[in-house]
Amino acid sequence: GAVVSQHPSRVICKSGTSVKIECRSLDFQATTMFWYRQFPKQSLMLMATSNEGSKATYEQGVEKDKFLINHASLTLSTLTVTSAHPEDSSFYICSASLASQIHEQYFGPGTRLTVT
Amino acid sequence: QKEVEQNSGPLSVPEGAIASLNCTYSDRGSQSFFWYRQYSGKSPELIMSIYSNGDKEDGRFTAQLNKASQYVSLLIRDSQPSDSATYLCAVKGGDSWGKLQFGAGTQVVVTP
Numbered sequence: 001g002a003v004v005s006q007h008p009s010r011v012i013c014k015s016g017t018s019v020k021i022e023c024r025s026l027d028f029q030a031t032t033m034f035w036y037r038q039f040p041k042q043s044l045m046l047m048a049t050s051n052e053g054s055k056a057t058y059e060q061g062v063e064k065d066k067f068l069i070n071h072a073s074l075t076l077s078t079l080t081v082t083s084a085h086p087e088d089s090s091f092y093i094c095s096a097s098l099a100s101q102i103h104e105q106y107f108g109p110g111t112r113l114t115v116t
Numbered sequence: 117q118k119e120v121e122q123n124s125g126p127l128s129v130p131e132g133a134i135a136s137l138n139c140t141y142s143d144r145g146s147q148s149f150f151w152y153r154q155y156s157g158k159s160p161e162l163i164m165s166i167y168s169n170g171d172k173e174d175g176r177f178t179a180q181l182n183k184a185s186q187y188v189s190l191l192i193r194d195s196q197p198s199d200s201a202t203y204l205c206a207v208k209g210g211d212s213w214g215k216l217q218f219g220a221g222t223q224v225v226v227t228p
Contacts, residue, residue, distance in 0.1 A: 015157075043220045043221055044160070044204070105216060107160050109158070110159040
């Protein structure tokens with residue numbers, strides 16, 4: 001099956017610092033990757049859609065200058081949370097699609113971010 | 117009105133019984149429908165996808181789609197304690213390339 005990895009799985013950082021999360025498709029090329037955030041007891045919230053070689057498309061209400069997304073290759077997308085604050089503490093999950101117009105998304109294991 | 121609606125549960129199911137989960141969606145142009153399973157503290161795992169009206173079976177899971185009624189369901193036969201999780205219904209809208217709309221999820225608890 002399609003395998004997606006994320007690194008790190010957990011990260012604790014101090015308020016005001018930046019954190020980078022990597023999302024990799026291990027056995028397929030992902031034209032499109034998606035970044036989600038999930039707060040406790042809530043469903044997934046799409047933050048942005050990332051297409052290889054182009055700028056990410058952010059959902060309404062998501063600050064693109066705070067959540068920097070780079071999709072430099074067909075197997076790697078990164079999310080950088082800049083100037084993190086405690087309210088950014090959440091479970092960040094990426095997903096990837098096998099190719100454009102293919103509907104199935106495969107999720108990475110997630111990254112739990114805690115900002116102190 | 118939410119675009120994808122599910123009963124939040126918890127849905128309590130005796131071991132060995134059938135768990136029945138329901139999902140309705142508002143975008144009549146939706147083409148693709150998915151069920152994900154999410155264990156507590158983990159990311160979602162794709163368990164079923166369905167694209168045309170009718171039933172689709174995979175092992176103990178059966179997905180049912182009725183586009184006219186804008187309704188998709190998931191049946192879990194011979195429920196096991198390991199099936200205890202939150203099940204997320206996801207719908208790809210007709211005008212949103214690649215994006216999925218998720219329901220809030222139904223928590224299933226299988227009791228021995």
